[in-house]
Amino acid sequence: MPETAIISEVAPRDGIQSITGAPVTTEQKIALIRACYEAGLRRMEVGSFVSPKAIPQMAGTEAVLAACKQMPGLEATVLVPNRRGFEAALAHGADRLGFFMSATAGHNKANLNRTREESFAELAALVRDTPKGTLIRFNLSCVFHCPFDGVVPEAEALDWVERIVALDPEMEIALADTTGNASPDQVNRIFRHAIGAWGHRFAFHGHDTYGMGLANVMAAWEAGCRVFDSAAGGIGGCPFAPGATGNVATEDVVWMFRRMGVATGVDWNRLLVAADMAASIPGAVPGGRMRAVPAARQAA
Amino acid sequence: MPETAIISEVAPRDGIQSITGAPVTTEQKIALIRACYEAGLRRMEVGSFVSPKAIPQMAGTEAVLAACKQMPGLEATVLVPNRRGFEAALAHGADRLGFFMSATAGHNKANLNRTREESFAELAALVRDTPKGTLIRFNLSCVFHCPFDGVVPEAEALDWVERIVALDPEMEIALADTTGNASPDQVNRIFRHAIGAWGHRFAFHGHDTYGMGLANVMAAWEAGCRVFDSAAGGIGGCPFAPGATGNVATEDVVWMFRRMGVATGVDWNRLLVAADMAASIPGAVPGGRMRAVPAARQAA
Known part of the structure; x- marks a missing residue:
């Protein structure tokens, strides 16, 4: 039995949200989700129930969600x-x-206009009020490095993880490298500690801004993490900050696992179709390496 | 005392060699070497004593070497x-x-037009004939993956390492990921085995073609490797294979170590000067991420 990694595809939300200029239509989003689905991806972050005034690209999430219900599994x-x-x-x-x-x-x-205590209290109430049978993914941003506060003291990060863990015995918790400036040793230590203390319930959400995306995925994997967020085409970059690429690319992560003999359930050629589709969305800032590697285009 | 990594800069040779079109002049090479030197890099692969007919970009290595002798240390x-x-x-x-x-x-x-036995016999004689006081770096290419033979069986790779180790008790041996398609778990296993069996005499030479460059550097580091080849500007890509980027970029490696608190002796801003210089050589195919990261440009 090969080892298995679960890829959680975030291009439809995290990737598309940052696209400025032309709005991405609901049809485009559904087409991308379908392409990812056809590549074998079975977990996706597909939208956001936010005010379309605040985040115009997330308009139409109801319709996107309805379309997702037509994709079994x-x-x-x-x-x-x-x-x-x-x-x-x-x-x-x-x-x-x-x-x-x-x-x-x-x-x-900056992101939520709240103190952490305020956010935590609000989310704790939502966790409590979530009906049985509805799953929760709790995403903790800036676990390693913050664009405002710099490198995060590990004890401080782990204190927040511990508080979140205590909210619910089952929900999955993603530890996010929001800036892409986590270092692999730091990722490894935090995941080792978290998994050692609170079990296998953590996902790693990485960005590739500083080129350390795969190194950090590997560092989390080595620590026992088995769920990874990534975006087809590596989209999610910020058009106002040249070089600030987005989420670690799904195709880069899948290639690395493929080379390691780790099963992801993803069809490589269909994944490239989805990645190309994501990268060609007008206004998207693609990232990742694998779309450009000729030898990978020939791989079955 | 922070831990230390030794960066062996290869842009002046591995990076420049693959540039087609306009020849890189001896003056350009020396300027790049000087920029790297001023950034604190104290180990470099500066040229190649090959026939200028076979590899035109390596013409003038004598003059380059003479210039290097003017740079103390x-x-x-x-x-x-x-x-x-x-x-x-x-x-x-x-x-x-x-x-x-x-x-x-x-x-x-393909590269040497010899069998491995022929090459080994020839190089064994050269190792034997190297005068006392002259150092040797023995580079073993395609330790992990080969463009012709695919993934390398680990026992086969380690057999060659063992034979090379036996040639000389002191020379440094680089295990090279020539295609950039080594996987981090493979790099980690090979280095663990090699260092465990034969001690701390190994360097890792990585490419970033598949985006796994830093992940592989980290995997070698975790296994105990402390010497890393890299090229300023990530040059070394092949202009005939779009996307086939070159050596892992020195600035990417140095940034990662910097974030890890590992000393490299490199001045960050001066390294960016050298990296920009390498990347701007006409015909060079630059790679790496850090030159494009705005926040890194502001880092002291």
Whole structure:
């Protein structure tokens, strides 16, 4: 039996959200989700129940979610930033809710305009109020490095992880390298500690901004992590910051696991189709390496 | 005392050699070497005593070597492919000779037009004839993956390492991921085995073609390797194979070590100057991530 890694595809949400200029239509999003699904990806972050005024690219998440329900076996996660989003997501039959806050004060304030304590209290209530049978993914941003506060003291990060762990014995918790500036040794230590203390319930969400995306995926893998967020085409970069590429590319992660003999359930050629589709969305800033490697295009 | 990694800069040879079109002048090479030197890099592969007919970009290695002797503390390595190159290098006062062969039959034949046994016998004689006081770096290519023979059986790779180890008790041996398609678990296993069996005498030479460059550097580091080849600007890509980027970029490696608190002796801003210089050589195919990261440009 080969070892298995679970890829959680985030291009439809994290990747598309940052695209500026032309709005990405609901049809484009569904086409990308379908391409990822046809490549074998069975976990995806597909949208966000936020105000379309605040984040225009996430308009139409209800329709996206409805389309996902037509894809058997797809576990679709929608982000909910607050109680209003939480209720909208449940009203539209979401199976899996994505909560999020930051491990650092600076990023939490900038991103959510709240203190961490405020966010935690709000999300703790949502966790408590989530109906039985609805899954939760709790995303903790800036676990390693913060654009405002710099390198995160490990004890401080782990304190927040411990508090989140205590909210619910089952929900999956993603430890996110939001800036891409986590170092692999740091990722390895945090995951070793978290898994050692609280078991196998953690996912790694990485970015490739500093080129360390795969090194950090590997560092988390070595520590026992088996769930990884990534975006087809490596989209998610910020068009206002040249070089600030996005999420670690799904095709890069899948290639590395493939070379390691780790099963991901992904069809390589179909994944390249999905990655090319993501990368060609107008306004997208693609990243990753594998789409450009001629030898990989010939791999079965 | 922080841990220390030794960076062996290869842009002046491995990086420049593959540039087609306009020849890189001796003055350009010396300027790049000087920029790297001023950034604190004290080990470099600066040229190759090969026929300028075979590899035109390596013409002028004598003059490059003479310039290197004006840079105190610089350990300059020149590659020698055969006895003729060996004698030329010694005649020009080289301090450190770089020998090379492949761990795979296919690449050794394509690159050197010899069987591995033929190459090994020839290089064994050169090792034996190297005068006392002249250092040797023995580069073993395609230790992990070969463009012709695919993934290398680990026992076969380690057999060659063992034979090379036996040639000389002191020379440094580089285990090279020539295609960039080594996987980190493989790199980690090979280095663990090699260092466990034969001690700390190994360097890792990686490419970033498949985006696994830093993951593989980290895998070698974790196994105890402390010497790493890399090229400023990530040059070394092949202009005939779009996407086939070159050596892992020195600035990417140095940034990762910097984030890990590992000392490299490199001045970050001066390294960016050298990396930009390497990347701007006409015909060079630059790689790596860090030159494009705005936040890194502001780092002291």
